[in-house]
Amino acid sequence: MTPESIARPTILIVDDASDMIEVLINFLSDRYEIIFATTGRQALALVATARPDLILLDINMPVMSGYEVCQALKENESTRDIPVVFLTRITNNEELVRGFAAGAVDYVTKPFMPNELLARVATHLQLRQVRLEIESKNAELEEAKALVQRQKDELAEWNTSLKQRLLQQSALIRSKSEEARLQSDRTQKISEKITNAFVLMLANVQEQRHAKLDTRSRTVEALAASMVSTLNLPQSEQRKILIAARLHDVGLICMSDRGFLFQGVLGPDDYTEYRSHPVRGQSIMGISEELKEVGLIIRHHHEDFAGNGYPDGLIGKQIPLGSRIIHVANFIESIFSKETGRDAKYQVTSKLSMVMGSLLDPDLAVAGDQAIKDVLADPSAPGA
Numbered sequence: 001m002t003p004e005s006i007a008r009p010t011i012l013i014v015d016d017a018s019d020m021i022e023v024l025i026n027f028l029s030d031r032y033e034i035i036f037a038t039t040g041r042q043a044l045a046l047v048a049t050a051r052p053d054l055i056l057l058d059i060n061m062p063v064m065s066g067y068e069v070c071q072a073l074k075e076n077e078s079t080r081d082i083p084v085v086f087l088t089r090i091t092n093n094e095e096l097v098r099g100f101a102a103g104a105v106d107y108v109t110k111p112f113m114p115n116e117l118l119a120r121v122a123t124h125l126q127l128r129q130v131r132l133e134i135e136s137k138n139a140e141l142e143e144a145k146a147l148v149q150r151q152k153d154e155l156a157e158w159n160t161s162l163k164q165r166l167l168q169q170s171a172l173i174r175s176k177s178e179e180a181r182l183q184s185d186r187t188q189k190i191s192e193k194i195t196n197a198f199v200l201m202l203a204n205v206q207e208q209r210h211a212k213l214d215t216r217s218r219t220v221e222a223l224a225a226s227m228v229s230t231l232n233l234p235q236s237e238q239r240k241i242l243i244a245a246r247l248h249d250v251g252l253i254c255m256s257d258r259g260f261l262f263q264g265v266l267g268p269d270d271y272t273e274y275r276s277h278p279v280r281g282q283s284i285m286g287i288s289e290e291l292k293e294v295g296l297i298i299r300h301h302h303e304d305f306a307g308n309g310y311p312d313g314l315i316g317k318q319i320p321l322g323s324r325i326i327h328v329a330n331f332i333e334s335i336f337s338k339e340t341g342r343d344a345k346y347q348v349t350s351k352l353s354m355v356m357g358s359l360l361d362p363d364l365a366v367a368g369d370q371a372i373k374d375v376l377a378d379p380s381a382p383g384a
């Protein structure tokens, strides 16, 4: 219905009596657009093009009755919603029921009462208008629902696509991560091989410089190995400490023979040179990035727990754990190398307990005692 038709609806009058059509035109033409037909067929043809808002339909017409016209209108999808009001002289219930059954919404009896006719026409036009508005709102609602459904479908499709892309990206990242991990492992192994070769080379240099130096270092390494095992340190930590233990005195290879061999009476200059060996050892380790922490352990392996050591005079837990362990192992080896009696191990254990808290870390006493049991053998014992 256009805005013009809302303002001034169109009414189709169908009656085979021209005088009746004239009467109705007189009643209605002030308020409505009027078109008319005098036969049923003419009416159906006119409805197809004029699209009236209401039809006043005479029941008793020749050839095609009002019932038949009404039925034809209601069977047609495009015209079934046009309200039909019968014009009749019939007032018996059977005829009226037949009219409603054919699809009429109301009837007006002839002769017409103008007010009644106008009221019925106005009522049915308003009802039609309300119905059309409801249908329009329903159509809008259906369209909105369809739009929401399309958006939900698109969102679901997008989600599915996104999940697939995320899965693909995750798989790619996992693949790259695994590849990077393998590469890192390969690099780590190569680095470890290079470090091991470097350590063996320096150990060999120690041995070439003086066999005793390397022998003592091996014993210190064995004692430290027992201690880190007792302390249950992480593998990476153990590895650094054991390298440091093997090379803790590598700085001595730079010294003069007199100072290096620690023989005779050392003069002040010799002693100063000797005390520089931890720093020299750290300097040698400094050429490898992986051995920098090892170098730090070596630097502090002569720091006393009470703070009287060198080169920095660190106190207690300021001293790296690896340095404290090597200090214990070094002390054990030093004492043991001078003991020759059957109770050498006992003597070492006893002397070790005497310096715990002053020279050495008392928290390492148990690990030190265990190292003595694990590594040392009394000089006079069978197989020693």
Ligand SMILES: [Fe+2]
Residues within 6 Å of the ligand: 248, 249, 277, 301, 302
């Ligand atoms: Fe040393």
